[in-house]
Amino acid sequence: MHPLDVVRTRFQVNDGRIANLPTYKNTPHALLTIARSEGLRGLYAGFYPAVLGSSVSWGLFFLFYSRAKRRYSRDGEEKLSPGLHLAAAAEAGALVSCCTNPVWLIKTRLQLQTPLHQTRQYSGVYGWTALYRGIWPSLFLVSHGAIQFTAYEELRKLLIHLKSKKTKGDGADEVLNSVDYTVLGASSKVAATLCTYPFQQRPNADGVPRYADTLHAVKETARFEGVRGFYKGITANLLKNVPASAVTFVVYENVLKLFKLTRTKDR
Template identity: 30%
Template sequence: MSGTTERLKDEGSRLQVTAAGATAGLISRFVIAPLDVVKIRLQLQTHSKTSPSEHKPIYRGTLQTLRHIVEHEGITGLWKGNVPAELLYICYSAVQFTTYRSATLLIHQTVGENRLPHVTESFIAGAASGAAATAATYPLDLLRTRFAAQGNDKIYTSLQRAVLQIGRDEGFRGFFRGLGPGLAQIVPFMGMFFAVYETLRPTLGQLDLPIVGVGGGAALAGMTASVVAKTGSFPLDLVRKRIQVQGPTRGRYVHKNIPEYQSTVGTVRTILKHEGIRGLYRGLTVSLLKAAPASAVTMWTYEKALRFYMALGEKKVGDM
């Protein structure tokens, strides 16, 4: 198969898909790191719906949060947690795209090719890839959140010290705080993302859309898919972040008043009781601002990287 209508999951060898996914994750993460830090800070910020003056919010909106971080923590504050985040995105993207391809091939072997509706097949493969990547890389996600949540009063001075400290004070389970809502969020998110992306890509990929940027139609498909999926699954992402910063260091982050949460359901109930429905969507705006370019960069870089690695592989075969 060839051309822009080729399906993403049917292209390339396993190694080429893994390398392309890792490359896409590395570049995408660095580009959107500042917005990711802003999103995490807003998600962890509580604000009582009954007493607005109680625990006056530090951050008010995306731009104000960006300015506040730069003013009080310097420009490097916008890249806090970037080391574990880069490792997370590289590993996550590699596992995600590899599992997506493998899950699709497994569906073809067990059910038959073209036996399931295209959207259904993409949803199943996307959900499986998201669950596998989340579980495999979750400790890095937790470390990313904790580094992004700490201010000038550093709790963790390095990645190595953080791993040792969490392991000592919280045990092995400490690295997986919030995994439940993480899986509950990522399965529908990745399912919806790939279903929408695979549906739009064949059509949009053929369009010349310079306004979108270097990614053209493929970038627009990725942006649209990300916005739809992120909005639908955002509350569980917020719950995951709140649970990730539980433990002995809970009161030492930028937000000193993070409540104590015990479970996914209990966290949702507490947020609804004290912050209202809006409390479940804190940081959604910046999350969408982050998700759209991140997905566009990820999918466009993945497509280009995969073709580069495939061409490189063909060149090596031709030279033999």
């Protein structure tokens, strides 16, 4: 799914005023153009930082999120209100942003290198300067993860309740399967993306500072591009991240089940 992430990034940063980035009509056109002009290497620009960032981010997020839920739960059970789920996910997202911002910065810069650049400034995961640029917008966007996990938890509770009536199961392990987790992961990701996508601030891809801050970026985008400017690249974003989210939750929930079964047998 990584080529779609490259397309999303390029759509987000191109506001029509950047001379050194090509213009794409839509997602298929972008994929074909990049493949023709840059080859497979262009479609997988920033791949290694993306793999590293995703692996570390998801691992840390689930760690911080589970601990936050435990801390917020007074009776030791995972029966939290939507507000507490939101708080736990936001806390986890903020901690993950602080840990992984340098990796995502490098990935984005590698993805924005095109043949139109006179020189290729970065050849790998090095070039450690200004590694925490964009950290404040990144911290602001923890709302994305907070909304996604709150939607996931609430939809999960609803699905367990509905299926328990039919199967008379005792809990999530008995009534939910991989198909259910796929639907939950995908639908929660769609909800989070639709709510927060317009607030993803775009970097100054050509090195010329055009946005003084987030509010200035919002004003300039609305002025020059209208409402469509806030949703550039959303098709590629959904095509990449919805399946990825579904797979992540299916793997996570099934691995948890496996661990529980192993512990039960050991006892």
